[in-house]
Amino acid sequence: MALRLFNTLTRRKEEFQSIVEGKVGLYTCGPTVYDFAHIGNLRAFIFEDLLRRYLKYSGYQVKQVMNLTDVDDKTIRGSKEQGVSLAEYTQTYKEAFFEDLRNLNIEPAEVYPAATDHIQDMVDLILRLRDRGYTYEMDGATYFRISDFKEYGKLAHFKIDQLKVGARIDADSYEKEEARDFALWKAWDEEDGEVFWETELGKGRPGWHIECSAMSMKHLGEQFDIHTGGVDNIFPHHENEIAQSEGATGKPWVNYWLHCEHLLVEGKKMSKSEGNYYTLKDLSEKGYDRKAIRYLLLSTHYRQQLNFTLAGIDASRSALQRLYDFMENLKRVRKGGNHPEVAECVAETKKNFGQAMDDDLNISGGLAAIFDFVRKINILAAGGKIARGDAVEIVRTMENFDTVLGVLEYKQREIDEDVERMIQERHQARTSGDWKKADEIRDRLREMDIILEDSPEGTRWKIL
RNA sequence: GGCGGCAUAGCCAAGUGGUAAGGCAGGGGUCUGCAAAACCCUUAUUCCCCGGUUCGAGUCCGGGUGCCGCCUCCA
Numbered sequence: 001m002a003l004r005l006f007n008t009l010t011r012r013k014e015e016f017q018s019i020v021e022g023k024v025g026l027y028t029c030g031p032t033v034y035d036f037a038h039i040g041n042l043r044a045f046i047f048e049d050l051l052r053r054y055l056k057y058s059g060y061q062v063k064q065v066m067n068l069t070d071v072d073d074k075t076i077r078g079s080k081e082q083g084v085s086l087a088e089y090t091q092t093y094k095e096a097f098f099e100d101l102r103n104l105n106i107e108p109a110e111v112y113p114a115a116t117d118h119i120q121d122m123v124d125l126i127l128r129l130r131d132r133g134y135t136y137e138m139d140g141a142t143y144f145r146i147s148d149f150k151e152y153g154k155l156a157h158f159k160i161d162q163l164k165v166g167a168r169i170d171a172d173s174y175e176k177e178e179a180r181d182f183a184l185w186k187a188w189d190e191e192d193g194e195v196f197w198e199t200e201l202g203k204g205r206p207g208w209h210i211e212c213s214a215m216s217m218k219h220l221g222e223q224f225d226i227h228t229g230g231v232d233n234i235f236p237h238h239e240n241e242i243a244q245s246e247g248a249t250g251k252p253w254v255n256y257w258l259h260c261e262h263l264l265v266e267g268k269k270m271s272k273s274e275g276n277y278y279t280l281k282d283l284s285e286k287g288y289d290r291k292a293i294r295y296l297l298l299s300t301h302y303r304q305q306l307n308f309t310l311a312g313i314d315a316s317r318s319a320l321q322r323l324y325d326f327m328e329n330l331k332r333v334r335k336g337g338n339h340p341e342v343a344e345c346v347a348e349t350k351k352n353f354g355q356a357m358d359d360d361l362n363i364s365g366g367l368a369a370i371f372d373f374v375r376k377i378n379i380l381a382a383g384g385k386i387a388r389g390d391a392v393e394i395v396r397t398m399e400n401f402d403t404v405l406g407v408l409e410y411k412q413r414e415i416d417e418d419v420e421r422m423i424q425e426r427h428q429a430r431t432s433g434d435w436k437k438a439d440e441i442r443d444r445l446r447e448m449d450i451i452l453e454d455s456p457e458g459t460r461w462k463i464l
Numbered sequence: 465g466g467c468g469g470c471a472u473a474g475c476c477a478a479g480u481g482g483u484a485a486g487g488c489a490g491g492g493g494u495c496u497g498c499a500a501a502a503c504c505c506u507u508a509u510u511c512c513c514c515g516g517u518u519c520g521a522g523u524c525c526g527g528g529u530g531c532c533g534c535c536u537c538c539a
Contacts, residue, residue, distance in 0.1 A: 158467070231533070231534080261533085304477085364487090367486065370486090453499085455500095
């Protein structure tokens, strides 16, 4: 089995081969910390988390770097509007970002470099580009001349002369030789206020694209394995990064480019005016479960547009409940011994899961393998063919899959004394045959999202 | 104008040219005091439409229709 990934550079699935045996250098474009992340951003982070986790599951040691863009037009504008320093302004959103990651059970990257901590690295890279003749200066700013980089357009699959010079060009007021050229270093102007650095390139601040080139190479080397982001980053951001990085080093930079599709919300493009623009906090406040949100964002293939709906969160919640119940039931098995069918079933499931995921992270196939497994084991369990040893092995298998999915771990909340008393009371009622009272108590608990299940071994409860 | 993607059941969603995975929801049943969970049966003679290639097409080709994206800073 070998992992195959769809490479945006070649537009086809390629067998993944890391530069250093057993190790992967992964750069994932991170947030611009000017606002709270919306679920579209979160989808990208979850896709990257899935990739990271599956690489680890496959035996790779992963070094992931995710940048924090903490200086650009939007952060500067935001800090000015609020009358706080840039650092203070972005700190709020950095913290919110990390809180979202924790809430969605996204594994932390190894390095989170902030742009403002790497100004000198960017300047050095720009100077290298200048030495190699890719830059020009105008009005105190430094630009990259894309016509000097012959491979420009190889990622987005554009020919330079196909680029239409559109109306949006006017949005950038800087003077350039060619509208298509992009800024490496922006000259300070009054709008920037206190935000500037005095460097060999003059007084100003870095352009957006240069940070990813500088910080990825600093932390992962001049050539590394995988670079990811949303499809909207393909052009111009990633195209420009390639021009800068390969222009500076003269060698290939990234081997595999992976991009995740956007999502729609209730069938429409997410926008604040449509009222379908959600942050994780919005959804939590509506009572939606974070694990279910993670599952929903995870369960559609990353190159497929995902239609995010509130009903979909509920459906995901139900699917997860099936897995939770499965795990809980296994933990209750007491009978000793084990059965050979189980080992067979485990081996087959691992194979199916791996084959699906190896195919460009085909999560639908991976989940199908897991749900097939659940059904087969439940059938064995219904036939009394699951013993303690089997259960342990099955749980271990599921936990192994969950190192990739990150949705199974959940805390069973504790019940309080009142609920405990009600369950006792119902037990009394049942033993004395007072079904009416027993059912009434069960209904009341149901309304509190507590489900009672009677079994030969006694009554169990679970909290939804 | 240029480049690209998608269309599979009520919903979500897989699918090397060989006879439609999986999840949610729905219906019927077994178990249960009744439930819940679990299990069994059931829900697409058909994959947007029209042609074509082929013994055979959801899969390939041509032509439509619809939705979406990119073409300078939006994951």
